[in-house]
Amino acid sequence: QVQLVESGGGLVQSGDSLRLSCAASGRTFSSYFMGWFRQAPGKEREFVAFISGSGGNIAYGESAKGRFTISRDNAKNTVHLQMNGLEPEDTAVYYCAASSGGKLVAVSAYSYWGQGTQVTVSS
Numbered sequence: 001q002v003q004l005v006e007s008g009g010g011l012v013q014s015g016d017s018l019r020l021s022c023a024a025s026g027r028t029f030s031s032y033f034m035g036w037f038r039q040a041p042g043k044e045r046e047f048v049a050f051i052s053g054s055g056g057n058i059a060y061g062e063s064a065k066g067r068f069t070i071s072r073d074n075a076k077n078t079v080h081l082q083m084n085g086l087e088p089e090d091t092a093v094y095y096c097a098a099s100s101g102g103k104l105v106a107v108s109a110y111s112y113w114g115q116g117t118q119v120t121v122s123s
């Protein structure tokens with residue numbers, strides 16, 4: 001069982017940066033792939049990024065490439081999403097999730113989810 005709690009969201013202006021954090025419970029954190037997804041009002045949940053347990057395998061969704069960076073600290077059971085150059089289209093609830101494997105760009109691969117943190121970008 002893994003419990004996830006996101007933090008770091010907020011209201012920012014276009015071009016600003018934010019760093020989201022996700023704190024995980026449990027002693028097996030390093031065995032999980034960790035992902036970030038986002039969901040805007042009226043839209044499906046969208047893949048943002050994932051990172052493997054060791055941190056050696058990382059992938060980004062198209063909207064995140066070149067602007068966002070995912071990282072993890074297994075000693076602190078945390079995963080981060082550094083977001084630079086934010087635009088109004090990035091406005092969404094951002095979710096942290098944990099997976100044991102599978103098609104990691106898909107929501108269905110993740111068994112555990114946080115409650116989400118709101119990111120709002122004004123123009």
